[in-house]
Amino acid sequence: MNPQINETAEFLRRKGMLNPDTGIVLGTGLGELAQRIRPEVVLNYEDIPGFPVSTVETHHGKLIYGDLCGHRVLAMQGRFHYYEGYSMERIAFPVRVMKQLGIQQLMLSNAAGGINPDFGKGSLMLITDHINLLGSNPLLGPNDEDLGVRFPDMSQAFHPGLLTRMRQVAAESHLRLCEGVYAAVPGPNLETAAEYRYLRIIGADVVGMSTVPEVITANHLKLPCVAVSVITDECDPDNLKPVKLSDILETAALAEKSLTRLFEAYLMGEPK
Ligand code: HPA
Numbered sequence: 186m187n188p189q190i191n192e193t194a195e196f197l198r199r200k201g202m203l204n205p206d207t208g209i210v211l212g213t214g215l216g217e218l219a220q221r222i223r224p225e226v227v228l229n230y231e232d233i234p235g236f237p238v239s240t241v242e243t244h245h246g247k248l249i250y251g252d253l254c255g256h257r258v259l260a261m262q263g264r265f266h267y268y269e270g271y272s273m274e275r276i277a278f279p280v281r282v283m284k285q286l287g288i289q290q291l292m293l294s295n296a297a298g299g300i301n302p303d304f305g306k307g308s309l310m311l312i313t314d315h316i317n318l319l320g321s322n323p324l325l326g327p328n329d330e331d332l333g334v335r336f337p338d339m340s341q342a343f344h345p346g347l348l349t350r351m352r353q354v355a356a357e358s359h360l361r362l363c364e365g366v367y368a369a370v371p372g373p374n375l376e377t378a379a380e381y382r383y384l385r386i387i388g389a390d391v392v393g394m395s396t397v398p399e400v401i402t403a404n405h406l407k408l409p410c411v412a413v414s415v416i417t418d419e420c421d422p423d424n425l426k427p428v429k430l431s432d433i434l435e436t437a438a439l440a441e442k443s444l445t446r447l448f449e450a451y452l453m454g455e456p457k
Pocket of ligand 1: 296297298299375376392393394417418420433
């Protein structure tokens with residue numbers, strides 16, 4: 186195995202990040218859940234050997250270890266995007282380290298553009314499947330058999346048991362949860378009308394610039410994962426209006442209360 190994975194995991198253990206059961210990756214403008222964690226150890230990415238450093242201003246770049254709803258969680262507040270110039274391998278790295286530390290499930294959130302006209306701005310969508318349009322892949326290159334197999338199966342990229350649990354807790358918490366397919370594009374520009382039309386035709390319900398590298402990495406590691414998108418803008422190709430980052434962040438901020446409730450309900454009462 187890449188010795189850096191072990192070295193970083195060992196560094197984090199020495200800092201007290203012991204036996205986390207759940208990894209969490211929080212998306213753009215969706216850091217509120219991090220505030221709900223009773224923190225025991227918090228490290229800035231730049232202080233973690235081998236970690237890439239987040240460059241997006243809206244991302245804080247902190248790894249938080251602590252208790253959330255009775256779980257020992259390891260949360261990444263701020264993720265790494267391909268459009269920032271990180272290699273896919275760098276984006277995969279934190280997921281591999283979290284697995285090495287012992288997490289048994291990975292929960293992800295992201296902000297995404299709504300392609301499905303039935304899903305309005307501010308909706309939450311459970312990702313049931315994805316389309317990788319990034320033009321790259323974190324598993325390119327020689328395969329590390331210690332991490333996983335050469336050709337990982339992706340027929341159930343999002344773990345059926347975790348999907349079921351997410352649906353159940355959404356219903357119990359009276360939270361509306363749409364379901365659909367997430368398409369990942371490199372960005373950083375938003376899409377043209379023709380591109381949104383194309384995404385709809387190929388079966389995407391939402392589009393974003395993240396999550397898929399982490400999900401592919403998790404599947405390679407046989408790490409069950411579940412992901413939820415917050416729909417921050419409506420991408421109607423026949424009536425496309427300019428979208429500003431500030432609007433996306435504003436919508437993310439409004440929807441993040443529901444997302445936080447959903448993730449907390451998910452962890453509450455769940456076996457550790
Ligand atoms: N496209 C791509 N990524 C996004 C969008 C979008 O419309 N909205 C939020 N993230």
